Amino acid sequence: MPLSPLHIETPLLRTAADYSASGLPLWLKLDALQPSGSFKLRGVGLLCQHEVAKGAREIFCASGGNAGIAAAVAGKALGVPVTIVVPETTSPEVRTRIAATGASVLVHGSVFDEANAHAVALAAERKAAYVHPYDHPLLWEGHATLIDEVVKAGAEFDCVVTSVGGGGLLAGIVEGLRRNGLRDIPVMAVETEGAASLNAAVAAKERVTLPAITSIAVSLGARQVAQHVFDLLETHPIESVTVTDAEAVAACLKFADAHRVLVEPACGAALAVADVHADRLSRYKAPLIEVCGGIGVSLAALEAWRARFL
Numbered sequence: 001m002p003l004s005p006l007h008i009e010t011p012l013l014r015t016a017a018d019y020s021a022s023g024l025p026l027w028l029k030l031d032a033l034q035p036s037g038s039f040k041l042r043g044v045g046l047l048c049q050h051e052v053a054k055g056a057r058e059i060f061c062a063s064g065g066n067a068g069i070a071a072a073v074a075g076k077a078l079g080v081p082v083t084i085v086v087p088e089t090t091s092p093e094v095r096t097r098i099a100a101t102g103a104s105v106l107v108h109g110s111v112f113d114e115a116n117a118h119a120v121a122l123a124a125e126r127k128a129a130y131v132h133p134y135d136h137p138l139l140w141e142g143h144a145t146l147i148d149e150v151v152k153a154g155a156e157f158d159c160v161v162t163s164v165g166g167g168g169l170l171a172g173i174v175e176g177l178r179r180n181g182l183r184d185i186p187v188m189a190v191e192t193e194g195a196a197s198l199n200a201a202v203a204a205k206e207r208v209t210l211p212a213i214t215s216i217a218v219s220l221g222a223r224q225v226a227q228h229v230f231d232l233l234e235t236h237p238i239e240s241v242t243v244t245d246a247e248a249v250a251a252c253l254k255f256a257d258a259h260r261v262l263v264e265p266a267c268g269a270a271l272a273v274a275d276v277h278a279d280r281l282s283r284y285k286a287p288l289i290e291v292c293g294g295i296g297v298s299l300a301a302l303e304a305w306r307a308r309f310l
């Protein structure tokens, strides 16, 4: 018996053609409305369910925010304690939001890699399950449900636009396309300058590690993409593009005004493509944009970014 999912089926909207410079009506998949505030509950929820079904009595996850709160929401639904290890860079607001779910929040290290190493060690020591934020086949399988939903809704689309951090979401989208017989549909993979580890890997033709993350889109701040994601460049049509932080913020503001929903700059990056890379997008007829969401945003944060960038 398949486990019933912890994520919800999210709305799919269609914009007017004049919504963006692309001149195309856009399909928007509103994963910002997941109970965890982002798509991450899809994969993290599935992974946590499997771990608990295998006997895990405790869950550890390292995260800058959205994977952590997804693990916290999943753990709560499954009735197991969850500990989220966040780096010092995770804002007090995000720490508070994660803690509000009942999860323990530990602050460790100045960057994600340090927080992650600590979470791995703690999980091993306590014989608990460890949940990676983007590098696990069950995460990709869970994220793939977003494509299942769009297909089930009967929406016809001919390209998918998504943000990329470590690449778990991208891998899930490719998995979803494949399992729905849509392996020819290309994916536009979007990063912000300063967090563009996939873009750097495409240019170098090998996986590279960025020296630092300098973008405000912290949810895209994986210094290196997963090996599986790098390998997908060979087997799926994937186009890597970048936008600036300012462009990502502008897209968040435009989206908030149009749809009355706040999303992180990490998500604004994907939304920005319809204006910033309108020429590339207009090679297609019906793009689908994954509105991945994120909890690292507030009215105050958006105002501050507006003041800084626009």
Ligand SMILES: *Cc1c(COP(=O)(O)O)cnc(C)c1O
Pocket (backbone or CB within 6 Å): 038, 040, 066, 067, 133, 134, 163, 164, 165, 166, 167, 168, 169, 170, 219, 220, 222, 264, 266, 267, 292, 293, 294, 295
């Ligand atoms: C995690 C996350 C991403 C990036 O996902 P990856 O699987 O790391 O590529 C993008 N946007 C938001 C809001 C996220 O939480």
